[in-house]
Amino acid sequence: MTKNWKALGVDAIPIDAYVWYEGNWEHDKYKHSHLRYQLTYVEDGYQYFHIGKNVYLVPQNHVIWIPSEKEHRTTSDAQTVNLMLILFKTVPKDSFYEDVHVFPAPAVLKEMLHYARKWNQLLLQDQEHTSFLNALLHSLPHFCQENDFLQIPVPSDSRLAPVCAYININYKYNYDITILADLATMSIRSLQRIFKQETGITIQKYTQLIRILKSVELIDTKQYTLSQIALMVGYKSLSAFTASYREIMQSKPKIKR
Incomplete structure (x- = not known):
């Protein structure tokens, strides 16, 4: 089951973790925020995320974690941007999830993200979906080897x-x-x-x-x-x-x- 939820907004998605993979990504460039926590993986190309007073470069094979209600917008002049978003309704009680993080995706995380594409834009979840994405979510703090230089201070x-x-x-x-x-x-x-x-x-x-x-x-x-x-x-x-x-x-x- 798939559904175009854009007209309703991200927070109208019924399931706890929503996977969205898209090639030739074209994101609206206006500032926005949502209650969902957002993990973005850039498979090809690069994106700039404008968050608060900082601009974050997310190059190929990197991820960015954006906390709930954090206003942001994206820009990119890349030839092609292929990326995946996973939008989480709830997260563990850990300070990691309340800050912005940019870091290279290690091989195991890339494999997990690739596997998660099987649930691309599905609005139904089963036990495997719930267990797998929950494991990915809990593993993020352990995968994070942050590169502070990808943050452009303003x-x-x-x-x-x-x-x-x-x-x-x-x-x-x-x-x-x-x-x-x-x-x-x-x-x-x-x-x-x-x-x-x-x-x-x-x-x-x-x-x-x-x-x-x-x-x-x-x-x-x-x-x-x-x-x-x-x-x-x-x-x-x-x-x-x-x-x-x-x-x-x-x-x-x-x-x-």
């Missing part, structure tokens, strides 16, 4: 907005920090201190993060070699790019054919 101090905008445009260049200080109308020392205080990372780390996130988008296009991408995002050599990518993504860059 500072609340308005003086830093032009600084972040400048870096997002000029990330491929080696710019002088005095330019950023002038944009923020601060001394270099004050800028460095306040930026770290607002975002939790240094300006240099923020620039590295933006470069690597841009490289993820370029890799997804399958139009360039890794050497070309390295130069396009501001690295002088493939080895320097690979080392930086590995630090952020915890894996080597790879063009998927």
Whole structure:
């Protein structure tokens, strides 16, 4: 039994755990929230999740956990986005489930998610459905090896907005920090201190993060070699790019054919 529940809303789904897999995903880009807890697995492509003051990159083979009633929206310029959502009505009493988490899906979790596709968009549940998805849900805290660098901090101090905008445009260049200080109308020392205080990372780390996130988008296009991408995002050599990518993504860059 299947049913188009979009007109009624996620919270109208009658079963405790609802599986939804879809290729060539096109999600509405407006902000929304629901009472359901949401697990999203990106099988192909990538998505950005805008939640509160932060933007989270969820690349291929990664999952994001979103707590109940957490307002969010998604964006992506990926060629194709294939993903799975599992929407849970109830969760165990554990602090893990009340925070946003982004982490790579280990092999066993990917196999479990692949198996769960047998219940895609079904509104009837049996004992296997209930037991299997409950086991997956309880296992998530143990699978989570969080990558904090996939979170792009957005500072609340308005003086830093032009600084972040400048870096997002000029990330491929080696710019002088005095330019950023002038944009923020601060001394270099004050800028460095306040930026770290607002975002939790240094300006240099923020620039590295933006470069690597841009490289993820370029890799997804399958139009360039890794050497070309390295130069396009501001690295002088493939080895320097690979080392930086590995630090952020915890894996080597790879063009998927």
